[in-house]
Amino acid sequence: MSTRSFAFLVNPNSGGGSAPKVVVPLTRALREAGASVEVTYTTSVAETPALVDAAVASGAVVVAVGGDGMLSSVAGSVAARDGVLAVVPAGRGNDFARMLGVPHTTAEQAALLLEGAERRVDLLRATSGDGTTHVVAGSVYAGVDARAGEIVDRSHWLPSKLQYPVAAVRALATYRPMECALEVDGVTSRHLAATVVVANSRYYGKGMAIAPAASVSDGLLDVIVIEAASRSGLIRSLPKVYDGGHVDLDEVKVLTGRRVTLSGAYAGGGAVPVGADGEALGPLPASGAPMVVELLPEALRIIA
Numbered sequence: 001m002s003t004r005s006f007a008f009l010v011n012p013n014s015g016g017g018s019a020p021k022v023v024v025p026l027t028r029a030l031r032e033a034g035a036s037v038e039v040t041y042t043t044s045v046a047e048t049p050a051l052v053d054a055a056v057a058s059g060a061v062v063v064a065v066g067g068d069g070m071l072s073s074v075a076g077s078v079a080a081r082d083g084v085l086a087v088v089p090a091g092r093g094n095d096f097a098r099m100l101g102v103p104h105t106t107a108e109q110a111a112l113l114l115e116g117a118e119r120r121v122d123l124l125r126a127t128s129g130d131g132t133t134h135v136v137a138g139s140v141y142a143g144v145d146a147r148a149g150e151i152v153d154r155s156h157w158l159p160s161k162l163q164y165p166v167a168a169v170r171a172l173a174t175y176r177p178m179e180c181a182l183e184v185d186g187v188t189s190r191h192l193a194a195t196v197v198v199a200n201s202r203y204y205g206k207g208m209a210i211a212p213a214a215s216v217s218d219g220l221l222d223v224i225v226i227e228a229a230s231r232s233g234l235i236r237s238l239p240k241v242y243d244g245g246h247v248d249l250d251e252v253k254v255l256t257g258r259r260v261t262l263s264g265a266y267a268g269g270g271a272v273p274v275g276a277d278g279e280a281l282g283p284l285p286a287s288g289a290p291m292v293v294e295l296l297p298e299a300l301r302i303i304a
Helices: 019-032 045-057 068-080 095-100 106-115 144-153 160-173 231-243
Strands: 005-010 036-041 061-066 084-089 118-127 133-136 139-143 178-184 187-199 221-227 252-257 259-266 273-276 279-283 291-303
Touching: 005 019, 005 045, 019 036, 019 061, 019 084, 019 106, 045 061, 045 068, 061 068, 068 084, 068 095, 068 118, 068 133, 068 291, 084 095, 084 106, 118 139, 139 144, 139 178, 139 291, 144 160, 144 187, 144 273, 144 279, 160 231, 178 221, 178 252, 187 259, 221 259
Parallel strands: 005 036, 005 061, 061 084, 084 291
Antiparallel strands: 118 133, 118 291, 139 187, 139 273, 178 187, 178 259, 187 221, 221 252, 259 291, 273 279
């Protein structure tokens, strides 16, 4: 009989509505093993803190079921209460679950939840120029990849496997370089860049190894700067991102640190979009207070 209890927080819209199909057999397997399971369906980020409060107070493991956006919306609240989180991938990208090696079959997921070891992982905190903060599990990015994320959000008519590749090509085909100021642990540099990624996890964009050396428990941020290049050159190099080979290109710079600031605008004017784990964070500050991304070391207890 299991001694663990679980509070599932499920985004029913994740993965085109596939999340409930994942939850039903998994919760059945957990209950058959003697575990206590409560399931709440929610699409409201505003509801999350109260739901996490109740779950942690009861001693339950909070189980985030959905995509990377759902995970990040829950992770900060769980970390703030020193609760325990588990992840069941049911979204379009599932990149943080990929980084953790979360299995895909019901039997393997049930075994992980019932018997898996608890570990601590790092998180990120992104603070926008207006002071708004977001706790993020995977990565924060500005430029062409955030533009691709906007395209993905409008591409539900495409099969899931095609949404990210098609969005990446479309974003690259229409991209404009941004002029940005970057500071990593007090060292400032200026760039004309296609994108800047501040990563905790190796993966984003449904399996792209954007930060191949990243670890969720090394106490460091990996900062990937892809300098501006021709549109055709960027499109040709896109396959290299899937195995991390892009970091060997002359146009790519890799930095590490614990605190990053970033500001900038498109060359010739215009606001640059910022995204985090598949969710839009608004425009990059062009002047004044920059966006700040800080490491939160060992912030989250997670079963993985």
